[in-house]
Amino acid sequence: MKLHILGCYAATPRTLTNPTSQVLDIKGHMFLIDCGEGTQVQLRKNKIKFSRINHIFISHLHGDHFFGLPGLISTFRLLGRDKEMHIYGPKGIKEAITLLLKLGDSWTNFPLIFHELTSKETELIYEDDKVSVETIPLNHRVYTNGFLFKEKLGERKLNTEKVAKHKIDISSYQNIKNGKDVTLDSGQVIPNTELTFDSPKPKTYAYCSDTAYMPEIIPQIKGSDVLYHESTFLDSEEHLSGKTKHATAKEAAAIAKAADVGILILGHYSTRYKSIELFKEEAQTIFQNVELADDGKIFEF
Amino acid sequence: MKLHILGCYAATPRTLTNPTSQVLDIKGHMFLIDCGEGTQVQLRKNKIKFSRINHIFISHLHGDHFFGLPGLISTFRLLGRDKEMHIYGPKGIKEAITLLLKLGDSWTNFPLIFHELTSKETELIYEDDKVSVETIPLNHRVYTNGFLFKEKLGERKLNTEKVAKHKIDISSYQNIKNGKDVTLDSGQVIPNTELTFDSPKPKTYAYCSDTAYMPEIIPQIKGSDVLYHESTFLDSEEHLSGKTKHATAKEAAAIAKAADVGILILGHYSTRYKSIELFKEEAQTIFQNVELADDGKIFEF
Numbered sequence: 249m250k251l252h253i254l255g256c257y258a259a260t261p262r263t264l265t266n267p268t269s270q271v272l273d274i275k276g277h278m279f280l281i282d283c284g285e286g287t288q289v290q291l292r293k294n295k296i297k298f299s300r301i302n303h304i305f306i307s308h309l310h311g312d313h314f315f316g317l318p319g320l321i322s323t324f325r326l327l328g329r330d331k332e333m334h335i336y337g338p339k340g341i342k343e344a345i346t347l348l349l350k351l352g353d354s355w356t357n358f359p360l361i362f363h364e365l366t367s368k369e370t371e372l373i374y375e376d377d378k379v380s381v382e383t384i385p386l387n388h389r390v391y392t393n394g395f396l397f398k399e400k401l402g403e404r405k406l407n408t409e410k411v412a413k414h415k416i417d418i419s420s421y422q423n424i425k426n427g428k429d430v431t432l433d434s435g436q437v438i439p440n441t442e443l444t445f446d447s448p449k450p451k452t453y454a455y456c457s458d459t460a461y462m463p464e465i466i467p468q469i470k471g472s473d474v475l476y477h478e479s480t481f482l483d484s485e486e487h488l489s490g491k492t493k494h495a496t497a498k499e500a501a502a503i504a505k506a507a508d509v510g511i512l513i514l515g516h517y518s519t520r521y522k523s524i525e526l527f528k529e530e531a532q533t534i535f536q537n538v539e540l541a542d543d544g545k546i547f548e549f
Numbered sequence: 550m551k552l553h554i555l556g557c558y559a560a561t562p563r564t565l566t567n568p569t570s571q572v573l574d575i576k577g578h579m580f581l582i583d584c585g586e587g588t589q590v591q592l593r594k595n596k597i598k599f600s601r602i603n604h605i606f607i608s609h610l611h612g613d614h615f616f617g618l619p620g621l622i623s624t625f626r627l628l629g630r631d632k633e634m635h636i637y638g639p640k641g642i643k644e645a646i647t648l649l650l651k652l653g654d655s656w657t658n659f660p661l662i663f664h665e666l667t668s669k670e671t672e673l674i675y676e677d678d679k680v681s682v683e684t685i686p687l688n689h690r691v692y693t694n695g696f697l698f699k700e701k702l703g704e705r706k707l708n709t710e711k712v713a714k715h716k717i718d719i720s721s722y723q724n725i726k727n728g729k730d731v732t733l734d735s736g737q738v739i740p741n742t743e744l745t746f747d748s749p750k751p752k753t754y755a756y757c758s759d760t761a762y763m764p765e766i767i768p769q770i771k772g773s774d775v776l777y778h779e780s781t782f783l784d785s786e787e788h789l790s791g792k793t794k795h796a797t798a799k800e801a802a803a804i805a806k807a808a809d810v811g812i813l814i815l816g817h818y819s820t821r822y823k824s825i826e827l828f829k830e831e832a833q834t835i836f837q838n839v840e841l842a843d844d845g846k847i848f849e850f
Contacts, residue, residue: 259624259627260589260620260623260624260627261587261589261590261620262590262593263590263593263594285586285587285589285617285620286562286586286587286590288561288562288586289562289563289564289587292563292564293564308653309652309653310653310655311619311620311623311649311653311655312620312623315616315619315620315623315649316586318612318616319561319562319586319612319613319616322561322612322613322616323560323561326560326561338652340652341652343648344648344649344652347644347645347648348612348616348645351610351639351641351642351645351691352609352610352611352612352691353690353691354611354612389654390652390653390654
């Protein structure tokens with residue numbers, strides 16, 4: 249998994265700080281998560297191929313999370329896209345995008361498929377043989393979902409030395425990778441565990457933005473390898489976080505600790521603070537393994 | 550008059566080229582003309598105070614001319630604006646902006662007043678004692694207007710020497726500036742022309758983008774000091790300009806020549822060309838006084 253941070257600052261785009269957007273490179277997919285104004289320029293700056301994006305997940309319909317979407321969709325058209333594009337987001341997103349394209353008399357020449365979300369319970373919204381995506385219902389001023397991206401357990405890895413030793417034919421390799429034992433011509437059964445290694449442990453990424461402190465999400469994100477949790481404010485502005493339904497760095501760390509995640513990545517910083525290092529310092533008083541998102545940063549895990 | 554070019558490239562925003570937006574600083578107004586994605590960042594880069602913008606003119610509802618507007622309006626709210634904001638643009642713009650703000654449950658806390666345009670004839674859409682704005686109906690794939698900004702003739706300038714010589718009281722100054730003659734206590738009448746200088750010649754700026762070659766606009770923009778005319782293509786791509794209803798540099802120059810304008814500013818360049826200098830070279834085969842718009846450039850006239 250590789251996570252490209254395209255933008256991770258709260259509210260208005262500025263000269264050097266972009267509103268929320270990220271790309272999760274997972275099992276061959278390039279999942280775009282949120283799409284604030286300027287996302288298409290950030291995609292170019294970060295050299296991410298537009299044609300590799302087929303699924304876009306929008307957490308909520310505040311401008312700093314989706315005002316880049318109409319322009320991005322228009323650009324897909326100008327680039328001659330013909331593949332399906334899937335958009336997952338709150339109910340209303342289809343009406344908004346449809347109206348904007350209609351006003352410009354510029355409907356897409358590729359299928360644009362909306363998956364509108366309304367449930368307050370978690371839902372499985374995407375699944376193939378390698379990965380699944382579930383919503384994480386969050387607590388913000390408007391209807392909002394985070395997203396839980398889970399790799400599936402892959403094929404077992406062939407132990408080529410052992411396979412050669414038993415002179416096993418190549419035609420059996422796929423069955424072995426799928427976990428089957430092998431019966432030799434002699435009648436001897438070689439157990440699968442002798443012929444294979446475990447496949448790498450599947451990874452999980454939890455994206456939670458925007459949200460107030462919400463301990464109800466802990467069971468769902470328990471043990472995630474990586475948690476991106478918004479931290480708009482520091483504890484000194486807790487009165488504002490309550491009012492605006494955002495979280496502090498301390499609250500994000502408390503969630504990370506209780507959910508026993510591998511790494512906590514902070515983001516969605518208010519631009520009122522002098523340095524984003526302050527968010528890390530505050531979070532680390534509660535949870536040690538903290539990273540700071542920043543525009544253009546890439547995390548590999 | 551001072552014209553700030555915030556963006557002047559066609560279609561999709563890129564790392565170094567911004568879609569259309571400009572600010573006309575005229576008689577104390579900062580008129581924003583078009584608002585492609587990223588305009589609010591360009592306003593910041595060009596150090597233009599958000600609070601000085603009270604009127605926004607949108608030529609047409611293609612994304613590269615208005616997808617920056619919802620974000621800009623949201624930012625005005627976050628900045629605590631309370632003054633009225635006037636938006637002039639094609640019918641549909643109110644529905645679009647209203648829907649986007651409603652979805653984010655983030656209506657403005659300042660009066661947002663839409664002036665929706667539908668006429669195919671020129672209309673006076675703004676007027677005060679110093680300046681007027683008329684639409685220039687254009688020929689594009691969707692309903693489009695250019696805008697003609699006209700300064701009004703200002704007050705006459707007081708000739709302080711002559712006024713002192715005749716010992717005229719200060720209470721008469723405003724009447725003199727307004728063009729009135731003065732009758733002295735002796736009964737002698739001093740004609741206004743002796744007491745004043747002409748006020749500076751009022752300037753006119755014509756903004757024409759996007760449009761196919763459209764000679765019908767010539768009478769309306771005749772003698773304008775400055776004409777900004779789109780030139781998406783060079784003459785070598787004339788087949789594309791016809792199809793997409795854009796103009797070539799040569800066509801823009803032909804309009805400038807026939808309308809006998811002072812300066813022609815080219816813009817809305819397709820990014821397919823190696824250098825924008827090519828547009829100037831082509832236009833100058835027809836009309837000499839050509840300038841190239843570029844992002845961040847300021848023209849004073």
